[in-house]
Each structure stands twice: as C-alpha cells, then as structure tokens.
Amino acid sequence: xxxxxxxxxxxxxxxxxxxxxxxxxxxxxxxxxxxxxxxxxxxxxxxxxxxxxxxxxxxxxxxxxxxxxxxxxxxxxxxxxxxxxxxxxxxxxxxxxxxxxxxxxxxxxxx
Amino acid sequence: xxxxxxxxxxxxxxxxxxxxxxxxxxxxxxxxxxxxxxxxxxxxxxxxxxxxxxxxxxxxxxxxxxxxxxxxxxxxxxxxxxxxxxxxxxxxxxxxxxxxxxxxxxxxxxxxx
Numbered sequence: 675x676x677x678x679x680x681x682x683x684x685x686x687x688x689x690x691x692x693x694x695x696x697x698x699x700x701x702x703x704x705x706x707x708x709x710x711x712x713x714x715x716x717x718x719x720x721x722x723x724x725x726x727x728x729x730x731x732x733x734x735x736x737x738x739x740x741x742x743x744x745x746x747x748x749x750x751x752x753x754x755x756x757x758x759x760x761x762x763x764x765x766x767x768x769x770x771x772x773x774x775x776x777x778x779x780x781x782x783x784x785x
Numbered sequence: 786x787x788x789x790x791x792x793x794x795x796x797x798x799x800x801x802x803x804x805x806x807x808x809x810x811x812x813x814x815x816x817x818x819x820x821x822x823x824x825x826x827x828x829x830x831x832x833x834x835x836x837x838x839x840x841x842x843x844x845x846x847x848x849x850x851x852x853x854x855x856x857x858x859x860x861x862x863x864x865x866x867x868x869x870x871x872x873x874x875x876x877x878x879x880x881x882x883x884x885x886x887x888x889x890x891x892x893x894x895x896x897x898x
Contacts, residue, residue, distance in 0.1 A: 678827070710889075717789070717876055717889030718828070763827065771816065771884055772841060775827035 677701045678766050680776035687783050693751040695779050697764030700745065704766040708773065709738060709749045712761045721762070722749070754783045787811060789890035791877050797896045798867055806862045806893045810879030817860050818880075818887060819844075819852060823873040831875075834860060867897045 679698045687693045695709075705726040710718035724731040724738045724747070731738050737750045751758055761780045765773040790809045798804050810817050819831040830844040834854045845851070849867075854860040864871055874894050878887040 676827070680827075708886075715891065717878070717891045720886050720888070723886070765828075769884075771818070771833050771880075772830040772844070773818075773820075773828070773887065774830070775820075777825065777827040 676776075677704075678764055678774045678776040680764055680779050682779050683777070684780040684782070687754045687781065689756055689783055689785050690753045693749075693754045693758065693781055693783065695749040695751075695762050695764075695781065697747045697749075697776055698745060699747075699766050699774075701766070701768070701774070702745070703768045704774070705769055706767050707738070707740060707747050708765045708767075709736075710763040710765060710775075712763060712778070718763055751781075754781075756783050756785055759783045789877055789879050789888055791875075791890040791893050793893060794891065795894045795896075797898060800869060800897055801866055803863065803865045804867055804895065806864075806875050806895070808860045808862070808877030808879075808890060810858065810860070810877070811888055812858075814879035814881050814888075815857065816880045816882060816885070816887075817854055818878045819860070819862050820876045820878065821873040822876060822892075823870075828876060831862070864895075867895075869897045871895060872897045 708723040709721040712718045740747045761778045763778045764776040817834040820828040833841040849865045852862045874892040876892045878889045880887045
C-alpha cells in the first residue's frame with residue numbers, strides 16, 4: 675500500500691523556468707518529509723526537508739511547501755538548470771527512522 | 786571518499802542461488818538501513834540497524850532474506866534461494882543517529898535469471 679504518491683512520472687521544464695514537483699501522502703502520522711534527488715547509477719542524495727510543524731522551507735533555489743490539511747507537499751526549483759535533470763523522490767516518516775518513498779518523478783530541464 | 790559504499794555494484798545470479806550484498810556505512814554512523822527499488826517502484830524499506838542490533842526487520846519480504854551488522858559498521862544482506870522477483874537495486878543508507886538524515890550508497894543491482 676503506497677503511502678507516499680508521486681502521480682507525475684515525468685516532467686519537462688525549460689531552463690530558467692520554475693519546476694514544481696508534487697507529492698501526496700495518506701498517513702496523517704507522518705511528521706517529517708524529505709526530497710531526494712537521484713542520478714542514474716548513483717544512490718539518492720538528500721536535497722531538502724521539512725518538519726510537519728512548518729509549511730515552508732527554503733534552501734537556495736529549492737523550496738518545499740507542506741499543506742498538512744491536504745496531505746500534500748511540493749518542491750519548487752527556481753530557476754531550473756540543466757544539471758537539475760534527475761529523478762526526484764519524495765519521502766516521509768513518522769517519528770522514527772524508516773523512510774516511505776514515492777515512485778519518483780523524472781525531471782528534464784531543457785536548454 | 787567518506788560516503789556509503791556497496792559491493793558488488795552488479796550481481797547476476799541464477800534462480801535458487803544464495804547471494805550476499807555488502808554495505809560499508811559512513812564512519813561514525815550508528816544507524817544503517819537497507820532498501821530496495823524494484824523496476825518502476827519507489828524505494829521499499831527492508832531493515833534498520835542501530836549499532837549491531839536490528840530493532841525493525843518488518844520490511845524483509847520473506848524468511849529468505851536476512852541481514853547482519855558487525856562491529857557497528859559493515860552490514861551484509863543475504864538472500865537465500867533467490868527468485869526472479871528478487872531482482873532489484875538494493876540500496877544501503879546510514880545516518881549519524883536513528884532519526885538523522887540518511888546518506889545512501891550507489892546500490893547493488895541484482896539480477897536473478
């Protein structure tokens with residue numbers, strides 16, 4: 675049973691524009707949310723996270739928004755760069771350790 | 786480099802054989818995790834170690850799967866009598882504490898023929 679869902683398998687964005695990646699979850703006990711970025715043949719790399727007590731966290735070009743009532747979070751990348759092309763995984767956890775991952779969204783940033 | 790390393794990077798095995806996958810976590814990280822990613826799926830949690838003990842083995846898909854960790858460092862995931870549905874990328878991660886940010890290794894791609 676998939677508790678974290680990324681309904682868009684792929685996304686294409688022009689360089690310089692905003693990329694918005696979406697994630698929905700079903701478990702209301704999740705209290706910490708993370709985004710990981712993955713290049714081919716490499717392990718996922720932590721990108722940004724947000725605690726359930728916040729609704730926004732910003733780190734440079736990356737901002738994560740959390741809407742607890744809608745059980746929805748999104749990752750905004752602005753401006754998008756070709757090097758951002760990768761698979762992005764949304765993950766969530768309860769007050770513990772095991773991460774629950776979505777299936778990923780493949781982002782392609784075109785010049 | 787001081788990252789998480791895994792070996793082998795690729796493993797092809799025949800159905801019914803046993804395989805061992807190895808993970809070297811980041812030095813000083815007390816927590817270690819195994820995940821797997823099957824084709825077209827997200828990462829699926831398998832097992833978590835804190836030190837040498839595994840308080841959560843709930844993700845292991847069957848009793849053919851086992852894992853151990855020695856010296857609070859290296860971990861081995863063993864799959865006995867492999868089946869074709871075991872084909873996946875097996876990822877190891879470590880973190881400084883049980884709730885800290887997890888750092889992933891590059892994974893082992895297992896193909897069972």
